[in-house]
Amino acid sequence: MAEPLVKKDDDRDDEEIIASGSEASEARSQFVEDNFVFFYGKFVVLKSNNGVIVVPPSCMVDYSPFMGIEKGAVLQEARVFNDPQLDARRCSQVITKLLYLLNQGETFTKIEATEVFFAVTKLFQSKDTGLRRMVYLMIKELSPSADEVIIVTSSLMKDMNSKTDMYRANAIRVLCRITDGTLLTQIERYLKQAIVDKNPVVASAALVSGIHLFQTNPEIVKRWSNEVQEAVQSRAALVQFHALALNHQVAMTHPLAVTNCNIDMESLISDQNRSIATLAITTLLKTGNESSVDRLMKQITNFMSDIADEFKIVVVEAIRSLCLKFPLKYRSLMNFLSNILREEGGFEYKKAIVDSIVILIRDIPEAKEGGLFHLCEFIEDCEFTYLSTQILHFLGNEGPKTSDPSKYIRYIYNRVILENATVRAGAVSTLAKFGALVDSLKPRIFVLLRRCLYDSDDEVRDRATLYLNMLGGDDLVGETDKDVKEFLFGSLDVPLVNLETSLRNYEASEEPFDISAVPKEVKLQPHAEKKAPGKKPSGLAAPTSGPTSAVDAYEKLLSSIPEFSGFGELFKSSAPVELTEAETEYAVNVVKHIYDGHVVFQYNCTNTIPEQLLENVTVFVDASEAEEFSEVASKPLKTLPYDSPGQSFVAFEKPEGVPAVGKFSNLLKFIVKEVDPATGEADEEGVEDEYQLEDLEVVAADYMLKVGVSNFKHAWDNMGADCERVDEYGLGVRESLAEAVSAVINILGMQACEGTDVVPSNARSHTCLLSGVFIGNVKVLARISFGIDGPKQVAMKLAVRSEDQVVSDTIHEIVASG
Amino acid sequence: MESYPTVKSILLLDSEGKRVAVKYYTDDWPTLSAKLALEKSVFTKTQKTNARNEVEIVMFDGYIVVYKFIQDLHFFVVGGDDENGLILAAVLQGFFDAVGLLLRNNVDKKTALENLDLILSCLDEIVDGGIILETEGSVIAGKVATNGLDSTISQALATAREHLARSLLK
Numbered sequence: 001m002a003e004p005l006v007k008k009d010d011d012r013d014d015e016e017i018i019a020s021g022s023e024a025s026e027a028r029s030q031f032v033e034d035n036f037v038f039f040y041g042k043f044v045v046l047k048s049n050n051g052v053i054v055v056p057p058s059c060m061v062d063y064s065p066f067m068g069i070e071k072g073a074v075l076q077e078a079r080v081f082n083d084p085q086l087d088a089r090r091c092s093q094v095i096t097k098l099l100y101l102l103n104q105g106e107t108f109t110k111i112e113a114t115e116v117f118f119a120v121t122k123l124f125q126s127k128d129t130g131l132r133r134m135v136y137l138m139i140k141e142l143s144p145s146a147d148e149v150i151i152v153t154s155s156l157m158k159d160m161n162s163k164t165d166m167y168r169a170n171a172i173r174v175l176c177r178i179t180d181g182t183l184l185t186q187i188e189r190y191l192k193q194a195i196v197d198k199n200p201v202v203a204s205a206a207l208v209s210g211i212h213l214f215q216t217n218p219e220i221v222k223r224w225s226n227e228v229q230e231a232v233q234s235r236a237a238l239v240q241f242h243a244l245a246l247n248h249q250v251a252m253t254h255p256l257a258v259t260n261c262n263i264d265m266e267s268l269i270s271d272q273n274r275s276i277a278t279l280a281i282t283t284l285l286k287t288g289n290e291s292s293v294d295r296l297m298k299q300i301t302n303f304m305s306d307i308a309d310e311f312k313i314v315v316v317e318a319i320r321s322l323c324l325k326f327p328l329k330y331r332s333l334m335n336f337l338s339n340i341l342r343e344e345g346g347f348e349y350k351k352a353i354v355d356s357i358v359i360l361i362r363d364i365p366e367a368k369e370g371g372l373f374h375l376c377e378f379i380e381d382c383e384f385t386y387l388s389t390q391i392l393h394f395l396g397n398e399g400p401k402t403s404d405p406s407k408y409i410r411y412i413y414n415r416v417i418l419e420n421a422t423v424r425a426g427a428v429s430t431l432a433k434f435g436a437l438v439d440s441l442k443p444r445i446f447v448l449l450r451r452c453l454y455d456s457d458d459e460v461r462d463r464a465t466l467y468l469n470m471l472g473g474d475d476l477v478g479e480t481d482k483d484v485k486e487f488l489f490g491s492l493d494v495p496l497v498n499l500e501t502s503l504r505n506y507e508a509s510e511e512p513f514d515i516s517a518v519p520k521e522v523k524l525q526p527h528a529e530k531k532a533p534g535k536k537p538s539g540l541a542a543p544t545s546g547p548t549s550a551v552d553a554y555e556k557l558l559s560s561i562p563e564f565s566g567f568g569e570l571f572k573s574s575a576p577v578e579l580t581e582a583e584t585e586y587a588v589n590v591v592k593h594i595y596d597g598h599v600v601f602q603y604n605c606t607n608t609i610p611e612q613l614l615e616n617v618t619v620f621v622d623a624s625e626a627e628e629f630s631e632v633a634s635k636p637l638k639t640l641p642y643d644s645p646g647q648s649f650v651a652f653e654k655p656e657g658v659p660a661v662g663k664f665s666n667l668l669k670f671i672v673k674e675v676d677p678a679t680g681e682a683d684e685e686g687v688e689d690e691y692q693l694e695d696l697e698v699v700a701a702d703y704m705l706k707v708g709v710s711n712f713k714h715a716w717d718n719m720g721a722d723c724e725r726v727d728e729y730g731l732g733v734r735e736s737l738a739e740a741v742s743a744v745i746n747i748l749g750m751q752a753c754e755g756t757d758v759v760p761s762n763a764r765s766h767t768c769l770l771s772g773v774f775i776g777n778v779k780v781l782a783r784i785s786f787g788i789d790g791p792k793q794v795a796m797k798l799a800v801r802s803e804d805q806v807v808s809d810t811i812h813e814i815v816a817s818g
Numbered sequence: 819m820e821s822y823p824t825v826k827s828i829l830l831l832d833s834e835g836k837r838v839a840v841k842y843y844t845d846d847w848p849t850l851s852a853k854l855a856l857e858k859s860v861f862t863k864t865q866k867t868n869a870r871n872e873v874e875i876v877m878f879d880g881y882i883v884v885y886k887f888i889q890d891l892h893f894f895v896v897g898g899d900d901e902n903g904l905i906l907a908a909v910l911q912g913f914f915d916a917v918g919l920l921l922r923n924n925v926d927k928k929t930a931l932e933n934l935d936l937i938l939s940c941l942d943e944i945v946d947g948g949i950i951l952e953t954e955g956s957v958i959a960g961k962v963a964t965n966g967l968d969s970t971i972s973q974a975l976a977t978a979r980e981h982l983a984r985s986l987l988k
Contacts, residue, residue, distance in 0.1 A: 064931050096935045103938075104837055105850045133939055133962075140942075166961065173946055201961060208949045211822075238952065245822040245949075 036068045066100050074098055075112060081119040088128035095120070095134040102141055117142050124155040129166065132159075136170045140177055149178050160190050168194065169205040176209035181217055188220060195227040195243075200236035207231060207242035214249055221246075222254055229264055244268070244280065251283045266292070269299045285318040293322065293329045297336045304340060312345070313352045320356040323364070330360060330367040338374035347384050354378070354387055358394060369402055376411040388419065389426040396433035397489065397711075405438050413448050421457040428452050428460055432467035433488050442471065489714065495707075519555065519570075557647075558593060558600060563633040564651055567595040571775050572705050576604065579666060579693040585609050588668060590696050594703060594775065597656040599629070601696070605637060605668070606645045610675070613682040614640040617670040619693070621650050626662020626698065629654050642675070657776055659703040659810060666693040700814040701749025703775040708751040712769045716781055716801060723805040727812055731794040740794040741768055741786055748772070748814060750782060764788055778807045823905045824948040826881065826896045827856075828913065828941055832927045833890040835861030839930070839937045843948035860885075860894055873907045884910045889926040893917075908953040909944060915955025916940050920962060936962055 035047040044055045044067075074097045080090055098116065102108075108116065120142070123135050139152065159171035172194055175187060194206035207228070214221045228250075231243035247265070268280035281303060288296055300319075304312060316337070323333040334357070341353045354375070361371035375391050382388045392415065399408045412434075415427035428449065435445030449471075452464035470484050502518045554573045558564050576589040586607055593600040603619050617637040623629050629652040637648040654660045673686035709715040734740040738759040745752055750772035759766045770782040780802040788794045798815060800808040826846055830838040835858060847853045860883055863876055869887045876883050877899060884906045885894045895910040897903075920936045921929045930937055943961045944952060952958050 064928070065934075066931060092935060096938075099938055100934055103839055105854070130935075134935060137938055137942060177947075204951055205946075208946050208951060211949060212947050241822075242949075248822075 069097060071101055071106055074101060078116060078119050081122050086126045088126050088131045091123055092131050092134050095138050099137060099141065113142055117144050117148055121151050132167065136174050139174050144178060146180055153183060157187060165199045165202060169202045172205045173209055176213055184217055184220055192224055192227045195224060196230050200239045203231055203234065203239045204242050207246050211246050211249060222250060232264055248283050251287050266299060269303055285322060288322060290326045290329060293326060294332050297332050301336065309346050309349045312349050316352045316356055320359060323360055327364045330364050334360060334367055334370055341378050350384060350387060354391065372398060376408060379415065385420060385422050388423045392426040392430045396430035400434050400437035405434055406441060409434065416452060421460060424455060424457065425459045425463055428463045432471065435471045436484050436488050554593065561635060563635060564600055567598045571595060574702055577696060579696060586668060586691055588693055592698060592702055596775065598651055598653055599698060600649055600651045603648045604645055605640055605648060607640045607642050610642045610677050613673045613675050614670040615673065615686060617648050619648055619650055620667040620669050622665040623662065626664055628660035629662055659700050659775060661698050661700060663695055663697050665695045668693055701747060704749035705773040706749065706751035707771060707773045708753050709771045712753045719781055719801040721801065723803060723808050724799065724801045725808040725812055726799040728797045729815065731796055733792050734794045737763055737766055737786060737788045741766060744784065745770065774807050778802050778804045780807060780811060782811065823902055823950060825909055825945045825950060826898060828945065829857055829860065829894040831857060831861055831892045838891065838927060839934065839941065841941050843945060873910055875903055882906060886910060886914055891925060891927055891930060909950055912953040912955050912958055913944055916958035919955060919959040
């Protein structure tokens with residue numbers, strides 16, 4: 001409004017401009033506020049020089065019906081609620097003002113809120129529908145306490161059964177908002193009726209209230225599944241939607257509660273609305289029972305063509321769980337999987353299906369033959385090399401154990417003829433496996449392998465040659481039957497990256513390559529600055545094999561130090577452990593190197609102060625809490641300038657072969673010289689100083705290398721029970737099963753196999769498969785069964801197999817004392 | 819984690835970002851100052867855009883905000899950033915259309931404040947505790963004006979339904 005604000009003098013013949021532009025409208029509003037007297041209907045009465053003026057609303061630019069509103073005044077006005085003759089319109093206006101105040105952030109004290117609430121309850125006497133609606137809004141805003149609620153309960157219950165639809169719907173919502181458990185049981189029967197009310201607004205109100213109530217009173221809401229089921233069939237799309245949402249929520253936590261709805265939900269799979277269909281399928285897959293499985297599969301087949309790959313994968317995984325739940329139904333579920341495998345689909349999708357079939361074959365013995373057969377058919381026509389090779393590998397492991405292994409030969413050999421080199425090589429290995437395990441097939445395998453000698457690819461020919469020699473039993477290679485099987489089926493002991501690096505390091509000479517010299521530990525995250533100073537960046541390691549180069553680097557570094565060269569082979573180097581907090585003057589972390597009879601602490605130090613140069617840096621280690629250790633050597637760091645990390649070492653002797661533990665306190669000692677940052681020159685003289693570091697511990701897990709095995713069962717069986725020890729332990733009350741499992745894994749420092757470190761939520765029991773290599777190069781396997789009961793007491797049965805009885809016992813001691 | 823869409827908040831602000839009517843359905847902004855900060859943030863981030871013809875969308879701080887402006891009123895619907903934007907837009911459009919019907923196309927701050935009871939009832943009929951009840955503007959307005967007193971509104975609703983029916987038959 002561009003009109004300036006003018007002031008006229010008493011004669012009204014002279015004007016003075018007080019304000020103009022946007023200031024004018026602000027000035028106007030301020031004027032109105034300052035001189036406000038009251039509203040007269042829609043007119044505003046303002047003070048003026050000679051009395052009052054009455055201003056129509058059209059003149060008020062920033063006019064607001066709530067101008068000058070004040071909480072106290074409105075609360076006073078609310079007294080009209082107590083009038084025996086209620087003026088509905090007036091009462092509505094007062095409530096609107098109260099709601100406005102609350103909406104603008106005004107708060108009521110407890111007393112004010114209670115008084116307003118009591119006054120509002122009187123308004124139930126009025127039959128005015130507009131007023132009733134405002135009453136509902138007000139009650140929801142005031143959130144009355146339990147004893148206040150009682151006053152309105154009967155009025156609201158009456159409204160819940162009113163002929164007026166608006167009353168029924170809103171009364172339900174208000175009641176459910178303010179109700180508690182006991183009241184809820186009283187009104188439950190009305191809510192159930194409301195869910196199937198003809199009026200969709202009423203039904204939705206009840207269903208949505210049910211969704212809210214499920215958070216606090218799930219057992220009660222569960223009981224409504226029959227009515228909810230009916231609502232799912234409603235003609236009103238929104239009612240269907242709300243009913244499904246409630247059903248789905250109940251199904252997530254109480255799947256059995258909604259099973260009786262399943263039959264009707266199945267019809268929704270074909271619903272035109274894909275959101276409804278999707279929601280229905282997800283619920284059904286979680287809650288399906290055995291008898292409905294066949295029917296479900298037929299319907300889902302049609303459904304699958306409509307949805308995207310990502311969701312198909314979810315469905316496939318759900319079907320896998322369903323099959324594991326009902327193993328007797330494997331046939332129809334396996335058929336379903338093989339059918340969708342035949343259809344169009346991307347790599348991830350097909351991989352998910354193949355993985356599911358493999359799991360079913362592993363866990364349901366009766367499904368094996370059929371499953372393998374489906375996989376064979378699949379590789380006849382599979383466009384993904386990765387999947388073909390995986391399946392061939394799997395066939396090689398499982399096929400020979402079946403009742404008629406010869407069935408599979410044809411499929412496998414066809415791959416040798418028809419596919420690319422990678423798949424052909426895989427097929428050759430698979431043929432060899434069959435030959436190794438099934439004597440009756442050996443002659444025919446020989447014939448086939450000999451044909452492979454003429455293949456165009458090197459790898460294929462090499463493999464064929466190798467296997468022919470092995471299986472031929474010529475004794476040229478000196479292999480026994482057991483060796484052959486170990487070669488074909490055993491897992492690779494060493495991490496592939498380490499093997500690759502060692503091979504690259506190997507220089508052709510008289511001495512053959514020694515695989516037992518390959519370090520077994522894979523470093524997960526070496527810090528870049530901790531690599532040995534002598535390491536060439538362009539050397540062996542490409543960035544991707546970073547982990548190996550650190551292991552290598554440590555070995556090289558340590559063996560170059562004469563004091564440590566006599567310690568023998570390095571067993572394990574720990575990950576760096578910080579001994580200082582972040583952003584301190586000197587940053588120090590330590591790597592623990594474990595040998596058979598020694599440990600070496602490598603302290604990686606960084607000086608973060610540009611004005612200092614440290615010299616003769618050593619670490620003074622107090623081993624009084626580590627009785628089995630005695631210091632034998634210490635190698636100081638000559639100079640530690642700003643921002644150039646360096647290492648200092650301290651070596652301890654310990655009893656050989658014993659996994660000794662202890663606590664060590666560390667004090668950094670050095671000579672500090674001032675440096676002029678401008679010139680970079682240091683003083684001649686320095687001052688001795690020390691810096692306290694945090695303690696470090698050597699624990700049992702430090703003596704364990706995390707080495708996984710790909711096929712735990714195979715390794716377990718092969719290990720044999722000669723050096724087995726089994727015992728049970730109570731772990732006391734724990735936070736959760738998952739926490740207990742991970743605590744035990746950490747204490748042992750072993751590698752979890754086949755994903756058994758992941759504990760499903762709500763699981764009452766879990767089996768963990770661990771493997772590792774203990775100091776002395778002893779392979780260790782552990783099978784641990786956990787169980788948790790109501791009061792969260794966890795019990796554990798630990799079975800350890802290793803190549804050495806002493807080691808198996810040691811593992812148990814570690815757990816017992818941990 | 820629910821499987822159904824939820825609304826975190828619906829805001830009706832004036833052309834200076836001050837509240838006309840607001841509803842919050844979650845505890846994401848527990849204090850009054852947090853709420854006011856959100857409103858200020860939402861308002862300033864969208865101030866310079868032109869959302870008068872179509873619903874617009876903006877994402878920040880882990881929230882999705884859909885909005886539309888008319889005269890001196892700014893309509894906002896806020897959801898989580900994993901929420902379906904189309905659904906939030908449907909809620910916004912429903913609110914917008916219902917207000918238009920209830921205020922008989924005089925959609926400005928003055929009229930809104932003069933009919934605040936209708937606006938608050940309207941909000942009440944769209945979302946209950948975060949769950950969407952209805953997104954169709956004419957249905958929402960119908961639920962609010964079920965008094966039957968206001969014949970002009972019922973007429974407007976009837977016309978609106980006719981239009982809808984005709985457009986479906988096209």
